[in-house]
Amino acid sequence: MTPELLARLGTPDGATALAAAADLADAPPLTAASALRARGLDPDLAAAALTQAVLRRQARTKFGADANVMFFTRPGLEQATRSVVSRRRAGRLAEGGVTRLADLGCGVGADALAAARAGIRVHAVDADPLTAAVASANVRALGLAGLVTVSCADAGTVDLSEVDGVFCDPARRRGGSRVFDPRAFSPSWDFVAAVPHRVPRTVLKLAPGIDHGLIPAGAEAEWVSVDGDLVEAAFWCGPLAGAPRRATLLRSDPPSASRPDPPSASRRWSDSPAITGSGDATAPVGPVRRYLYDPDPAVVRSHLVAEFASIVDGTLADPRIAYVYADSATPTGFARCFEVTEAMPLSVKRLRSVLRERGVGRLTVKKRGSALEPDELRRSLRLAGPEEATIVLTRVDDAPTVLFATPVPAA
Ligand SMILES: C[S@@+](CC[C@H](N)C(=O)[O-])C[C@H]1O[C@@H](n2cnc3c(N)ncnc32)[C@H](O)[C@@H]1O
CATH class of the missing domain: 3.30.2130 (VC0802-like)
Incomplete structure (x- = not known):
């Protein structure tokens, strides 16, 4: 897809193509494509709508009913934070005093959207033009344009003097494969690690295998699992830090969940089951027990x-x-x-x-x-x-x- 095709999906013709494609998302791709063309739809628009229909269906496990109106790229969907995690993070950011957040490397916007729903103003930035355009389309699709601005820019060029919080989820993929060496992250680890010195209320999201040696001094390092699968590590810096280490266990949203409650409603981020501690305590050793x-x-x-x-x-x-x-x-x-x-x-x-x-x-x-x-x-x-x-x-x-x-x- 190109930003131009994405823009066409936002027109009345695009809406017609998306509605028709949604009914064909399960059909074999060639059958679906010819069915759309038979309705007189432009082949490029039909192909883009079909791709979105397939991605939206796959995105439901991460985004619930929101997926039905959102836009995706395949890498953007794969890298996106699932809503049960981003929602909780957003609640914690809001409770931690963040009112204006820069999301440096926003992808399709999962974290930026959740932050906005928690009442935070967000400046979301992505270096990739198509990804930034997708994030922008998602902001509009979910009615959050009053709270989120999206720019296509390198994170290094963003003026952080206007924000009181930063979220950064660096890309850990190159050419379709995962990268484990922090030096290969984008934005670079050197840039990312320096952000908390510029804006103390910073959260860095990283792969769960991240080296403990990279935890910034004084930060809380949290590992999050969803339904028993480890999904991410997050370093909470400055005043956002709680205990040195936290293990948080989340359950995925039920499949029927439509738009979840905002975090400020009945559930607070701290209601999620968690264990905290220093990370360097040792357990007593003994025999095998029952x-x-x-x-x-x-x-x-x-x-x-x-x-x-x-x-x-x-x-x-x-x-x-x-x-x-x-x-x-x-x-x-x-x-x-x-x-x-x-x-x-x-x-x-x-x-x-x-x-x-x-x-x-x-x-x-x-x-x-x-x-x-x-x-x-x-x-x-x-x-x-x-x-x-x-x-x-x-x-x-x-x-x-x-x-x-x-x-x-x-x-
Ligand atoms: C892991 S994804 C972010 C996913 C996002 N948190 C979400 O849940 O949707 C990282 C994003 O950073 C962007 N990126 C990589 N290097 C960047 C840079 N130097 N400046 C801005 N964005 C960058 C990539 O294009 C990618 O979309």
Whole structure:
């Protein structure tokens, strides 16, 4: 798509094409394209409308009903923050005193739109002309033009003297592939890391695998999961920082949700389940106990396993492995719980004969601290029989160990 085609999608002809394409989003692409052309639609407009129809459908998991009126590029959609996360962030920014926000590298505008809905004035900037045009179209589509201005510019040229907050979610992709080296981020890490010195109320969004060594001094580093999937890290700088580390667990919006409530309504950002701490506490170490807790990845990545262990009165069986063991099954949303029924030193030969004896034909393999690949292991175990089992491959006091475990249903 080009900015010109995007502009045409905003005309009455474009609206007709989009409405027709929405009904054809599931059809094979060639059938859909010829059906639109048969209605007399210009082929370029028809193709652009079909692309939007497909992207809008895919975007519903991130944006709910808003996706039906928004515009996307494929990379823009892939990189966009899902609304359950951006909404909560916006509430926290507003409560933290941000009234005028610069969004440096706004993409299709997910974070800028959420901030505006929280009542914040936003100057959203993207260096890519099509992406900036898409963000602008989304601002109009969602009726937020009174609160958001969008410019196509390099983040480095933006005057930050007029804002009291900055959000920056640098691009971590190049030529379609992910980049992990912060030096390859765009805007560059050097630029990004300097922003909190210019505007103290700054939030940096990063990939969850970001190096803890890059956390700015005094900032809060938060890891966020949605439905148990780790989705991002965010560094909250200056007065926005709370505890040094935070693990936040969110649930995705129900599929039927239309426009969500603004964050200032009944739910506050701080209502979301979270564990906070220093990030450098160590949990006590002891033997394998009756229950094993597998903490949410946000807890593990934020180095808050010790804080979680104290919630369930738990211990580790190896100081380097983030499985927590306890004598009772405490209901918790921060981990999945398993009852350990047996522990044995890891020997594939012995495991094969035990599983044979028990007639186990279906085996769930969980692992932490083991180099064995579950699929390869299952093949070499030559499973046969009607029974099912779950095993955990891990280390106990550094010794490779297999635990037989039964999932404890969540409370
Ligand atoms: C990860 S995306 C932002 C996604 C956005 N937060 C959202 O949820 O929709 C990063 C964006 O930064 C833009 N970008 C990269 N380098 C930039 C620069 N130097 N100045 C401004 N924008 C830039 C890219 O075009 C891309 O759209």
